Amino acid sequence: MRIRPLAALSLAALSAVILAGCAGSGEPDATPTPSASSAASDCGLDPQPGADSDAVTVSGSAPALTAEVPTDLEFTDLQRTVVTEGDGDDLAGGDLVSGQYVIIDPATGEVILDSATLSADDSGLVPITVNGSSIFGSAVLCAPLGSTTAFTIPGSLLGEGASNAVVVAQSVEQLPTVATGEDQAPVDGMPEVELADNGEPTVTIPDAEPPAEVQIAELKKGDGATVESGDTVFVQYSGIKWSDGSEFDSSWSRGEPTQFETTGVVEGFQQALEGQTVGSQVLVVIPPAFGYGEGEINDADLTGETLVFVIDILGVQRAATQQ
Numbered sequence: 001m002r003i004r005p006l007a008a009l010s011l012a013a014l015s016a017v018i019l020a021g022c023a024g025s026g027e028p029d030a031t032p033t034p035s036a037s038s039a040a041s042d043c044g045l046d047p048q049p050g051a052d053s054d055a056v057t058v059s060g061s062a063p064a065l066t067a068e069v070p071t072d073l074e075f076t077d078l079q080r081t082v083v084t085e086g087d088g089d090d091l092a093g094g095d096l097v098s099g100q101y102v103i104i105d106p107a108t109g110e111v112i113l114d115s116a117t118l119s120a121d122d123s124g125l126v127p128i129t130v131n132g133s134s135i136f137g138s139a140v141l142c143a144p145l146g147s148t149t150a151f152t153i154p155g156s157l158l159g160e161g162a163s164n165a166v167v168v169a170q171s172v173e174q175l176p177t178v179a180t181g182e183d184q185a186p187v188d189g190m191p192e193v194e195l196a197d198n199g200e201p202t203v204t205i206p207d208a209e210p211p212a213e214v215q216i217a218e219l220k221k222g223d224g225a226t227v228e229s230g231d232t233v234f235v236q237y238s239g240i241k242w243s244d245g246s247e248f249d250s251s252w253s254r255g256e257p258t259q260f261e262t263t264g265v266v267e268g269f270q271q272a273l274e275g276q277t278v279g280s281q282v283l284v285v286i287p288p289a290f291g292y293g294e295g296e297i298n299d300a301d302l303t304g305e306t307l308v309f310v311i312d313i314l315g316v317q318r319a320a321t322q323q
Contacts, residue, residue, distance in 0.1 A: 044132010
């Protein structure tokens with residue numbers, strides 16, 4: 001499916017968030033491609049502290065972070081200040097943590113988005129994928145777990161006509177990057193799944209005709225929050241073609257979990273996610289009618305292919321429109 005992390009909130013996507021005042025990143029992309037890191041450094045965007053980020057006053061701790069932003073910041077470059085340093089290990093790309101982030105309009109001091117309002121449980125925390133190619137991932141990357149940071153972002157980096165923005169964030173707890181739920185009995189007729197030591201699945205397709213309807217089996221049952229329609233899910237996944245057993249897409253190959261809205265993927269994938277619980281591992285078989293449509297199978301796209309996915313559901317964030 002070549003899923004793009006629809007809510008990864010790259011610099012361009014953050015602009016859309018600020019302008020729209022919600023957590024989505026625009027229209028779903030039917031055939032997205034993996035995104036590369038925006039910098040060669042292990043610390044990604046690697047923003048340094050400066051006068052702007054140093055001037056942001058952060059109070060409280062997650063999930064009750066607040067900040068005061070002076071109105072005279074210059075926003076000449078991207079800056080990050082570690083306001084309070086945590087006592088955990090430095091976070092690296094590919095980690096998944098719980099935490100809080102707050103987006104602030106520096107012109108008014110108004111909070112544009114507080115992730116605590118999007119939490120799927122009573123903790124007030126949301127998952128954050130640590131990487132160097134997104135704003136929130138960079139906000140906590142290469143800082144000790146538990147740190148609070150202030151991030152000042154010039155509008156010129158967010159896109160034409162975009163406003164300056166301030167993000168404050170705190171990482172709280174390391175989250176598993178594999179499903180941790182209770183093993184479930186295999187379902188007859190479904191593909192077989194074997195897991196490597198790191199949790200990456202290998203899928204064996206049955207010697208049989210593919211089903212005409214979506215088939216879903218729980219391989220592990222988690223006890224976390226339930227995924228609802230429109231939520232942003234944080235997952236590991238592998239996608240395999242039924243026709244030849246070849247893998248066509250995988251978060252494992254990119255070295256980190258990915259995230260997207262349940263309404264931003266094909267129907268069969270959406271069915272596999274919604275109603276499941278965090279910590280679960282789901283196996284789904286998606287016929288063409290619920291994937292990329294009927295037609296002659298070819299190497300150019302996924303038309304006509306029956307698709308098999310193994311999905312580890314690691315976290316969930318509610319849609320802003322549900323608040």
